[in-house]
Amino acid sequence: MKKYNVTGIxxxxxxxxxxxxxxxxxxxxxxKGLMTLVDEERQNHLxxxxxxxxxxxxxxxxxxxxxVAVSQFGGKSFYCFRVANDExxxxxxxxxxxxxxxxxxxxxxxxxxxxxxxxxMVTEDSERTMNTFLGITQNFSSQDVHDAAIQDSSYLFIEGxxxxxxxxxxxxxxxxxxxxxxxxxxxxTFSDPAMVKYFKANFDDVIGHSVDLLFANxxxxxxxxxxxxxxxxxxxMKKAAKHFVITMGKNGAMIYDRDTxxxxxxxxxxxxxxxGAGDMFAGAFLYGITNGHSYAESGKLASMASSRIxxxxxxxxxWHEAKExxxxxxx
Numbered sequence: 428m429k430k431y432n433v434t435g436i437x438x439x440x441x442x443x444x445x446x447x448x449x450x451x452x453x454x455x456x457x458x459k460g461l462m463t464l465v466d467e468e469r470q471n472h473l474x475x476x477x478x479x480x481x482x483x484x485x486x487x488x489x490x491x492x493x494x495v496a497v498s499q500f501g502g503k504s505f506y507c508f509r510v511a512n513d514e515x516x517x518x519x520x521x522x523x524x525x526x527x528x529x530x531x532x533x534x535x536x537x538x539x540x541x542x543x544x545x546x547x548m549v550t551e552d553s554e555r556t557m558n559t560f561l562g563i564t565q566n567f568s569s570q571d572v573h574d575a576a577i578q579d580s581s582y583l584f585i586e587g588x589x590x591x592x593x594x595x596x597x598x599x600x601x602x603x604x605x606x607x608x609x610x611x612x613x614x615x616t617f618s619d620p621a622m623v624k625y626f627k628a629n630f631d632d633v634i635g636h637s638v639d640l641l642f643a644n645x646x647x648x649x650x651x652x653x654x655x656x657x658x659x660x661x662x663x664m665k666k667a668a669k670h671f672v673i674t675m676g677k678n679g680a681m682i683y684d685r686d687t688x689x690x691x692x693x694x695x696x697x698x699x700x701x702x703g704a705g706d707m708f709a710g711a712f713l714y715g716i717t718n719g720h721s722y723a724e725s726g727k728l729a730s731m732a733s734s735r736i737x738x739x740x741x742x743x744x745x746w747h748e749a750k751e752x753x754x755x756x757x758x
Contacts, residue, residue, distance in 0.1 A: 429611075430579040431529070432502040432717040433710075436572055436602050437490030437586030438564045439508035441515045443474070444483045444547040451477070452556065457548070462557040462619050464591070470546055470560040477548075485743065486522035487545060488564075489618050489706050490586035492743065496710025496732065498527035499749035502718060505529045505576040507602075511540035511563040526743075531573045538563065568594040569601035577602060578609035581717045582640070584709070587618030590629040599633045614640035615668075616709055617647040624650055634667050641668035642709045648673050657681075661688065672726070674708055679730060684722040691726035694734035707744070708733040711752075720756070728756045 452459045455473060465473075486495075494504035506528050510516035516537050523530055540563035548556045567589065577583050583606040589595035606613050615638045617623050623630065623643075630651065634641075641664065645657055652663035657673070661681065664671050673681045679693035711732040715725025731752045735744060744752070 429581050430503060431505050431576060432580070433494055433497050433582045433584050433614075433713050434505040434507065434573070434576045434580040434611075435490035435494040435584040435586065436507040436567075436589070436598060438488040438543060438561065438567065438588050439486070439491065439510045439519055440488045440543040440545040440559060440561075440564065441519055442483075442485050442487030442545045442547055444549060445474075445477050447477060447548045447550060447556075449550055451548070457556060457558065459550070459556050460554050461621060462559060465558045465560055467541065467560045467562070470544060470558055473546055473548075473558060484518070486519045486526070488543075488586065489588060489616065490584055491523070491528075492706035493584060493616075493710035493713065494528050495523070495526045495743060496707050496749075497714045499744055499746055500711060500714040500718075500728075500753055501750075502714045503529070505573065505580065507531070507571055507573050507576070509564050509567045509571050510537060510542045512537035513540070513542050515542040515544065516563075529576070531576070540566075565592055566594065567592075567598055569598045572598055572602045572605070574605045577605045577611055580606075580611050582612045582614050582713055584713060585613065585615045585633070587616050587622045587630070590622055590626040590633065596629050596633065603633065603635075603638075612639040614638065614642070614709075614713065616642040616705070617644075617651065620644075620646045620650055623647045627651060637666075638668050639670060641671040642674070642705070642712075643671065644674045644676070644705060670722070672708070672712060672729075674705055674733075680708065680726060682722050682726050689723050689726060691723075691730050694731050704733045704736050707736045715756075724756060728752065731755060
């Protein structure tokens with residue numbers, strides 16, 4: 428029996444979330460609905476011109492949100508990351524510890540630099556727009572990968588955002604190699620359509636012959652496969668992954684379990700903020716399949732959890748909400 432359900436690797440970003448209007452984007456030249464990498468000066472400028480103090484701060488990053496979800500449902504998770512020895516770096520360490528996620532870093536080991544930040548701007552239509560300054564996390568490399576945790580995990584979960592840098596890609600390849608040698612299954616999330624559009628060749632290198640589990644939304648699946656319909660894309664995806672999940676927003680999700688396609692029904696909700704919905708789906712699904720639940724049951728759990736996420740601000744559930752959702756799955 429392995430110690431961890433999931434070990435994740437990815438960017439460590441402190442999420443700072445604000446409510447904004449579409450006019451704000453027009454006035455400040457922000458492209459709505461995308462994740463855009465910016466420098467620290469640009470990010471600080473946007474935070475200043477938003478003009479209000481209401482902001483929610485949390486340890487984030489795509490894979491971090493997912494491993495926190497695993498922990499909230501009662502699983503055991505580990506996270507590999509890099510933050511700096513500044514105020515936000517210390518905050519990040521403590522927030523993960525408080526969330527029940529195991530880490531290898533201590534405050535004494537943090538390097539000089541600036542911890543990455545993600546400015547999450549949410550509009551009235553619940554669309555999220557992210558401007559990200561990577562800071563020290565852009566130097567994440569194989570040195571930050573904790574081999575022993577991967578070897579002692581049921582799944583390695585790789586964040587797709589890492590493909591943007593040579594050292595990030597090298598860390599992905601190293602972690603995958605360690606996992607495969609240890610009999611640890613490998614899961615990958617594309618993370619964002621822009622990652623697939625501009626870094627497809629890097630994803631091809633990381634995926635290699637195949638991964639055990641791949642997470643994508645509709646747009647990412649069609650971009651990666653080059654197909655114009657979801658029906659064609661899902662057939663092509665079989666070449667990249669033994670199992671995969673395609674999330675479809677308000678239309679639910681589709682799971683391929685290596686034998687058949689399973690349709691996962693959406694749960695009606697009043698959408699407020701889409702931030703973290705995909706991360707929650709991945710985390711809940713990984714919790715399910717590593718804790719004795721079928722693919723269909725895990726998809727149901729993930730659908731319930733992500734529907735709850737979009738009905739609130741922020742990418743996390745409260746602890747009691749996770750337990751309530753789990754109870755609905757296994758009454």
